[in-house]
Amino acid sequence: MGNHLNGFKLYFHPEVTPGPKEEPTFDPLLGFPEGRKPREMKVTEAEMRSAKLPLRDRDFCAHLLIAFKDCRQREMPFVVKCSHEKHEYLNCKYEDYVIRAKEYERERRLRVKREELKMRQC
Amino acid sequence: MSSLIKLVRVTAPWLKKNPSSLISVRHHWNKDFKPLPYPKTFEEKAASAERYGIPLAEYEPYPDDGSGCGDYPKLPLEAVEHRDPYYPWDNPELKKNYNEVLHDEYDFIREDRYNVNYKLHLPLSILVLQYVSVMGGAYFLYWIFEYVKAFHPVMPPQLPKENKVYYTFEKP
Numbered sequence: 445m446g447n448h449l450n451g452f453k454l455y456f457h458p459e460v461t462p463g464p465k466e467e468p469t470f471d472p473l474l475g476f477p478e479g480r481k482p483r484e485m486k487v488t489e490a491e492m493r494s495a496k497l498p499l500r501d502r503d504f505c506a507h508l509l510i511a512f513k514d515c516r517q518r519e520m521p522f523v524v525k526c527s528h529e530k531h532e533y534l535n536c537k538y539e540d541y542v543i544r545a546k547e548y549e550r551e552r553r554l555r556v557k558r559e560e561l562k563m564r565q566c
Numbered sequence: 567m568s569s570l571i572k573l574v575r576v577t578a579p580w581l582k583k584n585p586s587s588l589i590s591v592r593h594h595w596n597k598d599f600k601p602l603p604y605p606k607t608f609e610e611k612a613a614s615a616e617r618y619g620i621p622l623a624e625y626e627p628y629p630d631d632g633s634g635c636g637d638y639p640k641l642p643l644e645a646v647e648h649r650d651p652y653y654p655w656d657n658p659e660l661k662k663n664y665n666e667v668l669h670d671e672y673d674f675i676r677e678d679r680y681n682v683n684y685k686l687h688l689p690l691s692i693l694v695l696q697y698v699s700v701m702g703g704a705y706f707l708y709w710i711f712e713y714v715k716a717f718h719p720v721m722p723p724q725l726p727k728e729n730k731v732y733y734t735f736e737k738p
């Protein structure tokens with residue numbers, strides 16, 4: 445993580461470096477004997493469509509975005525009153541980003557492990 | 567105001583008749599500025615050299631090729647910018663002495679126009695090399711990062727879909 449020249453890593457070691465558009469290839473429960481908590485979606489597709497959320501915003505923070513937009517509409521033009529909602533939404537987005545980064549690092553480390561196993565078998 | 571106009575009306579005919587009495591150089595030209603015809607005999611040459619205040623041995627007119635320079639001396643082409651700024655010139659702002667013979671292209675080689683004797687501070691090959699290396703370095707960076715793009719080391723955005731479960735890293 446924190447590697448801003450990872451393009452070179454992807455170029456020279458494509459077998460151990462996940463690309464920016466690759467999905468996880470390993471079993472998500474691999475190495476979690478007690479299992480993992482699934483992320484839960486708190487609004488339905490119909491609610492998001494009703495709130496006219498753009499497709500890119502229909503993620504696991506959509507319920508907070510809907511609340512924030514609702515607050516903005518309600519308090520307009522004194523939208524500074526919605527700072528609490530905005531803070532919650534941005535915190536949620538940050539946590540989402542951290543989960544994505546962890547997934548990336550998990551994928552990368554599992555790939556490195558797989559390559560090491562291959563080398564050992566040879 | 568009317569008295570002024572009256573004065574102009576009274577003086578205008580006289581000024582029209584004698585323009586040189588108002589200004590010595592009208593329309594940037596004066597008959598005294600005009601060079602004499604190209605000197606053909608030795609006497610004419612000597613007279614021209616004396617007229618311009620140049621020793622006869624150094625006097626050399628422009629070739630008589632129809633350029634109209636007449637007997638005007640061919641002076642060395644030296645930029646005014648290269649003249650000594652600390653010399654007590656009569657006209658320090660022009661670096662020029664009174665009654666000095668000026669080069670034929672003086673309006674071109676003046677300090678505020680063009681330096682004909684300009685010297686580069688480094689050899690031209692070094693300057694070209696500097697330009698090529700800077701531009702080439704910039705182009706190399708542009709070219710290499712077209713193929714090797716940086717990206718955030720994260721998985722693509724997790725948008726909930728049918729038959730797709732995303733997990734947190736917490737225990738259930």
